[in-house]
Amino acid sequence: MKEKRVVFTGSATAMVTPFTGDGLNLKTLDQLVDYQLAGGTDALVVCGTTGEPSTMDISEEAVVISRTVERVGGRVPVIAGAGSNDTAFAVQSVKQAKNLGADALLLVTPYYNKTSQQGLIRHFLTIADATDLPILLYNVPSRTGLNLLPATLKELAKHENIVGVKEASGNIEQIAEIACTCPELALYSGNDDQVLPLLALGGKGVISVVANLLPGKTHDMVRLWMEGDIEGSRALQFELFPLIKALFSEVNPIPVKTALCDMGFDCGPLRLPLIEMQEATHARLREEMHRMGLL
DSSP, X not given: OOOOOOOOSEEEEEOOOOBOSSSBOHHHHHHHHHHHHHHTOSEEEESSGGGOGGGSOHHHHHHHHHHHHHHHTTSSOEEEEOOOSSHHHHHHHHHHHHHTTOSEEEEEOOOSSXXXXXXXXXXXXXHHTTOOSOEEEEEOHHHHSOOOOHHHHHHHTTSTTEXXXXXXXXXXXXXXXXXXXXXXXXXXXXXXXXHHHHHHTTOOEEEESGGGTOHHHHHHHHHHHHTTOHHHHHHHHHHHHHHHHHHTSSSTTHHHHHHHHHTTOOOOOOOTTOOOXXXXXXXXXXXXXXXXXXX
């Protein structure tokens, strides 16, 4: 079996998109990229769920991808979210990401109209045939209403450009089956509270929300595991756990964008239908941020 490309090992930050009242805040985007690089992140994901791509048009996504690629300057991989429930539009998006200099792609399963497992195979293979960039598939059934099953993933893994999966089903039995039956795929946790279980199953790391706030600690959690310091890695997972819970006390990315604003990053408003964080959950989030020395 030909060895597949590994996009990254460690922690990739699922970045927020800073907005103004009527557009993008590129100054803050630059600041966020610099903060991540200084903190030791291993990769950056733009225009993923945390970046609110459902409310962005393709030209805005192009600006975010190109600006991030330029700012990063090759220091870490830039992974562009380019998934869609419209296969033809996804093909257009992956071609754009390639032209803008992205290093890899993150493709979520189709949502709303969804499809069958055979439809998933045709959808993803059509997209994979349209690019030579490495592709990470993203399974998050709580958002899409569609579960990417291990047998389907095993079939998709035959394509040379499909190199990994971000697993956010929360189903450890399913994830273990993926690790067992698709060892050629790099496995990444899509849930910040389940990083160590996935690492124990042979995972390569995490695509993380909490890393927006603490890129160094999230990176170190994976690094320590890879170096054999299981206790040190576990201690970081436990230390981060209350903050992670607070970051998912409301729909992502409401809490993490609020937290970054509290830290002094001018991330601007959320776009409807997302709204401001509620007072009680915001207070709890701020308590955890104080505990972690972020405020």
